[in-house]
Amino acid sequence: MQLYNTLSAEERAELIDQAGKQRLTLSFYAYAKIEDPKQFRDNLFIEWNRLDALGRIYVAKEGINAQMSVPAENFEAFRATLEAYDFMKDIRLNVAVEHDDHSFLKLTVKVRDKIVADGLNDETFDVTNIGIHLKAKEFNQILDDPNTIVVDFRNHYESEIGHFKGAITPDVETFRESLPIIHDQLKGHEEDKNLVMYCTGGIRCEKASAYFKHQGFKNVYQLEGGIINYAKQIQEEGLESKFIGKNFVFDHRLGERITDDIVSQCHQCGKPCDNHTNCENEGCHLLFIQCDECKAAMENCCSDECRQIIHMPLVEQVKLRRGVKNGNMIFRKGKSEKLLFKHSGVLSDLPLGVVEKKDIRQKIKIKxxxxxxxxxxxxxxxxxxxxxxxxxxxxxxxxxxxxxxxxxxxxxxxxxxxxxxxxxxxxxxxxxxxxxxxxxxxxxxxxxxxx
Structure with missing residues (x-):
């Protein structure tokens, strides 16, 4: 019984190219009581591996959180594997507006304590008492209400490249950090304001809306399906986009364009830019914004030091990394003294530029x-x-x-x-x-x- 990937990312990419078939990038989540997450994980891996479904999935006793790439021809069969479980009947699948056949190159299904690391004790409040879901049209309308406070429940590197106009954008690196900070900022407005929240696909707001209702907020709302679903609805219904810029996504694309506005800068030269790069140096792997000119000149690296390292023999690179923990506490996403034009916290709604062409950012690499x-x-x-x-x-x-x-x-x-x-x-x-x-x-x- 195969419960692991037999192909490397390189090999999988080659097979996808040779097949020449369209793949869909999608995400979904569901909160439910799962008695045996490990068995649930095993069953999903077997079914999805058979359908050539790829992605990063977390399962826990509280539910499932997934970002995936599925062959278009297998989409209905994939949906059937979900709806075999009662708690995923008629589940909403957030299908991306922009697609990239290489968005995911392996199938990873992991068992976690929680499907989102929120740091909350779920026993202390009713996690099912969530805020009111709003579709795109309703969300636009409530944003025009002067009694509305809109909060971005994503991290600084996500909101920097795109956000809703007028939103509070906390300067945090994790969802866990944002909850107490936002609570302090909103003190005194528990009853007189509409607390409206959003995130990438909606999962963070499910728990956050219940938490803030427990904290005494009377009028709590959340964007149904997050920014991903909002982008799809405004496109289908011809609505004005109150979101400006680009939506950060957690796959190889690293972003999905919502409007042509560029609201961020290249962290190296300051040119209007909203394309993320992971530093080519495996001992760094810093996530930062990099324009095409700097990308070519710096060879996908965040600094001259890292650029020198990638040209060393691999054995020397490995020696430099030995004993160094390559984790979020060491290599923080988008936070480094090397980045001269990094912005986070209070962000402007004014665009710095307009994108010249709509395309999915590809890493400069050898074909x-x-x-x-x-x-x-x-x-x-x-x-x-x-x-x-x-x-x-x-x-x-x-x-x-x-x-x-x-x-x-x-x-x-x-x-x-x-x-x-x-x-x-x-x-x-x-x-x-x-x-x-x-x-x-x-x-x-x-x-x-x-x-």
Whole structure:
């Protein structure tokens, strides 16, 4: 019984490209009492793996929280796997406005204590006594009421690139931090104001609305389905968008455009920009905003120091990371003295620029296709043996040999032996040997670089 991923992210991406079929990016959540989360997790993995569904899913005794990528042709079959459970009958699936076939590249279903880390003791208040759900049109109307206070329950790196006009945007890194801060800011308005809240997909507001009702707030509302569902509704109904900018999403896209307005800056040069990057240095991996010019000049890195590190041999990079905890407490999302134009907390509703074209941000990377794998390395001769599994390679092709120890090594094929004889072409099923200026390992993959 397979309960794990057998393909790497690279291999999965290649298979998705070769299939050439549309995938849908979606999210959903449900609060429910789950007696055996581990068995629930196992059942979901088996069903979804069969449907080629990918994503990051958390399950707990209190319910499920999921962000996923599903082949469009399997969408109804996927929905059926959810509705097999009573608590997910007619569940709302927040389907993204913009799609990227590579939004998720593996299936991960984890059992957690909670589906959202809120730091609350659920035994102290009624978690089912939630705020009133508002659709996009109703949400727009209540925002125009002068007695309304609208609160963003997302983190600083999310609200920086896009938010509702006039919203309180706490300068926090976790949902857990935001609750006491917002409570202090709203003291004295428990009865005379409409407390209106929103988040990415709605899950944080489910718990937060119940918490604030327990704290004495009389008029509590929440955006149904979060910003994701709001974007879909305003598009379908031709409504004005009260949200300005881009919605941060937790997949490879890192953002979904809602309006053409740019409300944030490149953290390195200050140019209007709302595209996030994760620093290429695996020992840093800082999340920050980076324009295309800085992205190219800095090679996806947050600083010159990190740019120097990515050009070191992989073994040296590993030595630098040894003993360092690569977690949120060390590498904080979007918080670093290296970032000169970072803004958080009170944010402006005035756009700094307008996007030139609507497209999903892609990481600057080598275009390549998986060709085969390493079979052996003859140390004395300095020769590598490969098995060709897909397509063909030709003398003159640029290839990339990649592995956890080898790193990423690019060469141009000048001469090769195919099945023991010198030849210019190698096809699927052939064994290829060639001289290499570096050692390779059995775990290494062989890619053909596409021009």
């Amino acid at each position: 390549k296709i998986l060709i085969g794998k390493a079979e052996h390395y003859y140390v004395k001769a300095g020769v590598g043996l490969f098995i060709i599994e897909n397509q063909e390679i030709v003398v003159g092709d640029k290839i990339l040999i990649s592995g956890p120890t080898t790193g990423n090594e690019e060469i141009t094929i000048e001469k090769m032996f195919v099945n023991g004889s010198e030849n210019r072409v190698a096809k699927a099923g052939d064994k290829v040997t060639m001289a290499l200026p570096f050692r390779i390992r059995l775990s290494d993959k062989l890619f053909k670089i596409l021009e």
